Amino acid sequence: MADLPDTRFQPFVTYPRGFLVWWGLLLFLCKLGRLRQLDYQLRDPEMCVLVNINALAQSRLETLPACGTLTHFLGHVGAAALGRLRTRMVRQLIRNKVLDDARLRGAFVVVLDGTGHVAFRRRHCPHCLTQQHGDVTYYSHSVLEAKLITPTGLALSLGSEFVDNRHLRAAPAGESTARKQDCERKAFARLAPQLKAEFPQTRLCLAGDALFACGPVFGACQKYGWHYVLTFKPGALPAVWEDFQGLLRLCPGQVRRLRTPDKRELEYRWVNELSYIDDQGRPHTFSAIQCIQTQADQRTTFAWLTDWPVTADNVIEIAEQGGRNRWKIENEGFNTQKNGGYELEHVYGADEDLLRSFYYLLQIAHLILQLVERGSLLRHAAAQYGQSVRRLYGSLRNIAGRLLECLRYRVIPPAAFAANPRIQIRLDSS
Ligand SMILES: [Zn+2]
Numbered sequence: 001m002a003d004l005p006d007t008r009f010q011p012f013v014t015y016p017r018g019f020l021v022w023w024g025l026l027l028f029l030c031k032l033g034r035l036r037q038l039d040y041q042l043r044d045p046e047m048c049v050l051v052n053i054n055a056l057a058q059s060r061l062e063t064l065p066a067c068g069t070l071t072h073f074l075g076h077v078g079a080a081a082l083g084r085l086r087t088r089m090v091r092q093l094i095r096n097k098v099l100d101d102a103r104l105r106g107a108f109v110v111v112l113d114g115t116g117h118v119a120f121r122r123r124h125c126p127h128c129l130t131q132q133h134g135d136v137t138y139y140s141h142s143v144l145e146a147k148l149i150t151p152t153g154l155a156l157s158l159g160s161e162f163v164d165n166r167h168l169r170a171a172p173a174g175e176s177t178a179r180k181q182d183c184e185r186k187a188f189a190r191l192a193p194q195l196k197a198e199f200p201q202t203r204l205c206l207a208g209d210a211l212f213a214c215g216p217v218f219g220a221c222q223k224y225g226w227h228y229v230l231t232f233k234p235g236a237l238p239a240v241w242e243d244f245q246g247l248l249r250l251c252p253g254q255v256r257r258l259r260t261p262d263k264r265e266l267e268y269r270w271v272n273e274l275s276y277i278d279d280q281g282r283p284h285t286f287s288a289i290q291c292i293q294t295q296a297d298q299r300t301t302f303a304w305l306t307d308w309p310v311t312a313d314n315v316i317e318i319a320e321q322g323g324r325n326r327w328k329i330e331n332e333g334f335n336t337q338k339n340g341g342y343e344l345e346h347v348y349g350a351d352e353d354l355l356r357s358f359y360y361l362l363q364i365a366h367l368i369l370q371l372v373e374r375g376s377l378l379r380h381a382a383a384q385y386g387q388s389v390r391r392l393y394g395s396l397r398n399i400a401g402r403l404l405e406c407l408r409y410r411v412i413p414p415a416a417f418a419a420n421p422r423i424q425i426r427l428d429s430s
Contacts, residue, residue: 015065018057020073021085021361023065026053028365030404031341031397035348039067047408055412071349079356083160086364087198090148090156094202098427102150104205104321105308107227110158110195111326112208114144114184115334117162118347118355125352127164129181141355144187146195146206147333149325152427154370155333157363159198161191162356184211192220205229207326210236213305215278218286221307229322232288232303240276244288244303247271256315265294268319270310289319337366341400373399376426 015023027038042049043064050064065073074082093099094108102108119140120128128139146159163182167190195204205227206217213230221228234241248254248269258266272287287310291302304323308314337344342365348358372378373389378399382392393399 013061013063013065015061015069015073016057016059017073017077019053019059019061020065020070021082022053022056024070024074024358024361025365025368026407028342028362029369029400030407031343031400032404033341033343033346035070036067038070041404042408044408048411049407052407052412055414055417071354074349074354074357075351077357079353079360082357082360082364086157086360086367087159089364089367090158091199093156094199099148099150099154099156101427102148102152102154103203104317105227105314107203107205108148109150109207109229109322109325110146110204111149111155111333112144112146112184112188112191112206112212113326113334114142114163114187115338116345117141117143117359118345120347127166127168127352129164141352142184143359144184144191145333146191149207149333150427151321151325152374154374154427155336156367156370157333159191159195160359160363161187161194162352163187164352185214185216188212188220189216192224196224203227205322207322209326213237215276215280215282215284218276218278218284218307219282222284227307229304229306229308229318229326231323231326232305237276240274240288243274244271244290247274248290254312256312258316263295267292267294268315270315272309274305289315289323291319291323337362341397342366369400371427372403374427 023038026032026042027035030041032038032041050061053064054060099108117140118124119138121136121138123130123139124141127141129142131138131140142163144161144163145157148154148156148158163184163186165180165182167182167186168180203225206212206221207229208217208231210231210233213232213236217228217230220226232241232244248271251269251271254270256268258268260266268289268291270287270289273285274288276284276286278284286305286307289304289306289310293300293302302319302323304319306318306322308318310318334344336342342362344359344362347355349355378389382389385392393402
């Protein structure tokens, strides 16, 4: 927490920063859904909550924070500090090689995807995105996420760029509102240098939908030394798509076929060294992969662009781990955060910075819960009862409920905090 500013705002009790960050994380770790639930669910002198947070935060407080203290604290530290805390946690996992099994050809797959964050019927701040539906104007804020995803289903937030109209002042006057508004591509231009600064040595492979298959993204990947596997759609780069289809017919030998256990027939074809000149006149060269999936009578075509030269040996791993895995950000990432008890779209705070602070707390809590759910500690605990984690808990959603019960009624044993032996989490890579 070294980079959170020291704030002393309570006249009688000074809560250490670590304590209040834990207090805020419990909102999401226990999936409480609303701020006031912290009071209803965790404030009871008969329970062990205070003892446990003191142990986690290494503090010795005698009371839990009053209602409003958390919001006040977050207002003081600001969202940026919490964003850095999130980033440092992921960096630590990468350094400790916890995620190494997830690498695709040596690189971590980082999926770019935007999602709605909060929406309002009235203007909430000067920077709201606006959308007109008939006579009604809707106001909203979005976010572009870069999430590190793994084949086993982890989706860890690596970078977040908020999409709103605070950057509009720089835009030339006279453009129509629709053109001037912030969007995911503009947000990417701000996110990319941040990501490089925060993970300068980490090998990354960007993945994303066809929206990101464009000159600025190819250019950023080249500049920062990142690989990419981006969805390729005929409409997005029509001339390149036409070349691709023509060249596919000229190299019928470049094909791999696969039958999956769930009876899908997959046929992969590829072309290397496709060229493209973007609208700024910059040349780009890449490979393209096409995958035709047949299941029963249904035929679906997928395609991706990648900087990797494609061969019969690597086509399947690039397409599956880099291309298709992208959907996990929707399922494991946004869907879980919106509908899995985290309440991503709830308005937790009044102003923009507060909304972002809660957003980062949610990302940190989701990271911790994913490690708990998929880590070896819970697996070993379940094994003591001769069960798998899923059989013992029914569903992963129940784990937040169990966590809440444990925090209330059981004191975390001091041995859990002993420096030696340290608790090690190992992820299931099967
Ligand atoms: Zn707003």
